[in-house]
Amino acid sequence: MKYTPKKPPSPKTVVSPSVIKRLPRYFRYLRILIREGKSRVSSSELAERMNVTASQIRQDLNCFGGFGQQGYGYNVAYLYAKICELLGVGAGLSAVIIGAGNLGRAIVRSSMFEKRGVDVVGIFDINPLFVGQDVGGVKVYPMRELKDFCEANKVDLAVLTLPKEAAAETAAEILACGVKGFWNFTGQELSLGEAAVVENVHLGDSLMTLCYRICSEEEQHGN
């Protein structure tokens, strides 16, 4: 299958949002299989690793056309390439991180972007002490240069790790410079309408779920 950059799913492969939501997990597990040097995987083996049912996996992956074969299983490299194409991995997206605090630095230094073919081209902060620093190979620029930078570098997405008070204004500002998506860690709602996609990360929700599960477990075990 030919790889074409910046190409979203072809009309031939229409995939339901619920399946799309699960694809990043497949992406992760297929990466592990590739690292392990496996060329094939059966739906049952993948199911066991991912802790889902084999029929769920067959259902999901059949959306991309049945390239799993009875008794052969799935071609790991092909499946991985297909999922990468669907998810826009290697679509050549570029990103800026806005806010060079601990969270911004943690995100830049993680391998997340590289793994997903997203190029982090700059970090921005108002703190003059941070400006000019190299964080994980990416330079920190002053906030006042953000707008021009986004325009000049055709930045696709911005990671918002700045204080929530400044989030909405900053997002609106660079929206005008062609930024198409925001990865929002600020907890501040962004109402950008149709102009851009926003992926909100509310870590506190995940913490809360954990607390709930701990308390329920205690109940079950009668502690």
Added chain:
Amino acid sequence: MKYTPKKPPSPKTVVSPSVIKRLPRYFRYLRILIREGKSRVSSSELAERMNVTASQIRQDLNCFGGFGQQGYGYNVAYLYAKICELLGVGAGLSAVIIGAGNLGRAIVRSSMFEKRGVDVVGIFDINPLFVGQDVGGVKVYPMRELKDFCEANKVDLAVLTLPKEAAAETAAEILACGVKGFWNFTGQELSLGEAAVVENVHLGDSLMTLCYRICSEEEQHGN
């Protein structure tokens, strides 16, 4: 409604997991209403703010007994208290952060724990340069003291922000000290069986979803 610490949902209020999963969002929006000094909210107003349907909200909140009244709406303080109780907020859970890198520091310094009544009692790291530091009012201890500390302080949950290579071993070690839950940022699968609850955070999945949505939007707009 009397508040009882470490009390999981009472048998009277059995709530489906899908509703529980949505409760942290209600928690967040109700906090905003409280900050705004609102004492009542109608299902339609709450629905508009949360960008869901009013019937969804009525359905969810009726699980806790219909304390919403026609034409009156919901009592914000009561609803907030009820959701806090259900989710174990203020259950007096204590946490340690394992890994004083950027992510660990960002998490400690956020208001997440305080908002949810979780007490962060210590941070642990192998780096001697970090040991003894104060991070957001919490002291950094050497890793070798982790086990004894968890035992002595009856630590309920551990936040894993250490390198993934060390995650499984560290988790297994403190599991024996009564730690009941793990908030796992390492990307390393933890197989702890029934012994503890694990909440995995895969930020990369969220990044991938954003990339996918950006690429699909471009397609729709014919770019």
